[in-house]
Amino acid sequence: MTKIKLLALTAALAVSALVPAAAQAEYWKDPRSTTGAAATCSVSTWDRYVRDQYARITCSLKDTSCDSHSVYIQWWQDGYGKVRLNNTNGCNWTTFPSDTRYNGDGAFSTLKWRVCRDIQRGRDNCSSTVVHYTY
DSSP states (O other): OHHHHHHHHHHHHHHHHHSOOOEEEEEEEEEEEETTEEEEEEEEEEESSSTTOEEEEEEEEEEOSOSSOOEEEEEEETTSOOEEEEEOSOTTOEEOOEEEEEOTTSOOOEEEEEEEEOOTTSOOEEOOOEEEEOO
16 A cells, blocks of 8 residues: 555656646735725736746735725836726725736836825825835
8 A cells, every 4th residue: 555655656746847837936915005095915926937927916905995086006017007906895895806917028027016096186195116026
């Protein structure tokens, strides 16, 4: 019985060595807040064949004030446009938005995000920007 288990384990290790895995390269978790909004986001990057081809942000986004202003998270990387993840549910609601990006050119060198409150006909108020360097 032990000999069979050992052979199965050896075979599994040999197969896993041949299959390229998507290894976790980086991981951060940061809280941010601004008037009327609070968020905690984790950002992770991983690769298949070239370092940091994929990046994912996963957040907990809460509307902390009972007003008519929705809240959102903006995230972006150098050279690419901003992605907006919204929470339009209102007073004291928390949503859990996430987004994944693919970079076919190779590495994501810098990833950034912030939490904001959408002010209609006015300038949005946002937290300070969280900056992550992935190289």
